[in-house]
Amino acid sequence: MAVQNTFHHAWNVLANKDANGDYILLADKLPLIHTAVLAACDGLDGLSDGLIDDPRRCHFNPSTLVCDNPATCLSPAEAAVVRKLHDGATDSRGNRLEPYISHEWGSELEWTLFVPTAQGQTVASENFALSYLRYLAQPNNPRPAYKLTDLKLTVESFWKTVMPSSSYMAALDPDLSAFKRSGGKLILWHGWNDQHISPQGTLIYYDALRRTVKDADSFAKLYMFPGLAHCAGGEGPNSFDVLTPVMNWVESGHQPNRIVATGAARTRPVFPYPVVARYDGTGSTDDASNFIASTPRNPVRTDAKWVGQSLYSSQYQAWPRAKNGKLVLTPQPSPPAATARRTQ
Structure with missing residues (x-):
């Protein structure tokens, strides 16, 4: 934030x-x-x-x-x-x-x-x-x-x-182990064409979550929608339902897989990251039924090296309260251990 x-x-x-x-x-x-x-x-x-x-x-x-x-x-x-x-x-x-x-x-x-x-x-x-x-x-x-x-x-x-x-305003703590133990299920999603909030933050958070919590895929899934702008719009299919899949996951134990997005005169399936949709070579390329799930042989690794990379941690969160017209943070926050990384 x-x-x-x-x-x-x-x-x-x-x-x-x-x-x-x-x-x-x-x-x-x-x-x-x-x-x-x-x-x-x-x-x-x-x-x-x-x-x-x-x-x-x-x-x-x-x-x-x-x-x-x-x-x-x-x-x-x-x-x-x-x-x-x-x-x-x-x-x-x-x-x-x-x-x-x-x-x-x-x-x-x-x-x-x-x-x-x-x-x-x-x-x-x-x-x-x-x-x-x-x-x-x-x-x-x-x-x-x-x-x-x-x-x-x-x-x-x-x-x-x-x-x-x-x-107190950033939700970057990747340790969702208590959420997992409680039976919680999480679907994250982001549009690749988001012009407001970079998809990279969501990708980095998801990678941090998978490193921090064992078997994170058992309770958390990420969906990346090609062509989708900020929450809506863009050149790709931009209308989809993520509420029903997460409800079925919680209530019936059915892990979400394929989610179909519609719009721009076409439909397209999106699969849990890093799996991508690939055209099967038959029928219209505007029809989701003509696409299959494909796991990249060499998945792209998100480059998470930046000055604030240590913000994705559990080290520095504080709880705010109002006192005499001021915001008091307890404990007093301090920056998490960080080292600047130079890009080439």
Whole structure:
């Protein structure tokens, strides 16, 4: 919650500003970028259908769009912004201030959340970041005059900014052993094209859960929906039911497997991560019945090395209470043991 609404959304804005404070990349270039990404990566899953089933396999290089024709190409500065928006926030030394891959390849049409159509606009990402930085990051010390340029992109600033609010506003503790013992069942889901909350956070949490709790798959499943934007929308099927499967799991002991998503004039099955859907070669590619479950021989490993990776732990949570108009945290939170990791 804290990293999402500070460095993540602030970077969406700051990475796209020049020395004069003007935007470098405008939304009219997003279809061009999206078309190029699909041309490079749509067929990686064996089917050219406008969806990238695992964008982490896509290694698109925005510099391939650089040329002298602004109508059909990007400028070097625009290409650099695209790379920054994809990769995510870093400091001047390359330390990652959020998990690697802030916005997945294939989600470019959804970037209007933070890429404006014209100069002078205030994008949603700026409002998200300023609301949090002014009134929630330091709950007992509101800063109504705070500006995005006040946010320092350093490791020291990272911990000062995300603590103490991470200690009570972030649900990152992967130790769900008590939940498991109680008979609880959990379905996590995320859209690969989510333009607001990076899918990487959910993937990292799920990996941490599986490392922390033995046999985590017996009570927790993760579903990743290709083409799905933030909660709804996007180019992929975006309507599905996860409530019935989790009810059947709790009440009847039936583990969830295939969930069918509908929309965009097609249906598509989604299987528990890391299993993916593969076309069986028969019938329409818009019909979920023509897809089978496939476990990748070499699953992509999520890159979890970033400054705040130790936030996915049980070390620092605190319980808040109000006293004399102030928020008191017990115990007093301190950053979990952390080491900065430099990216190459």
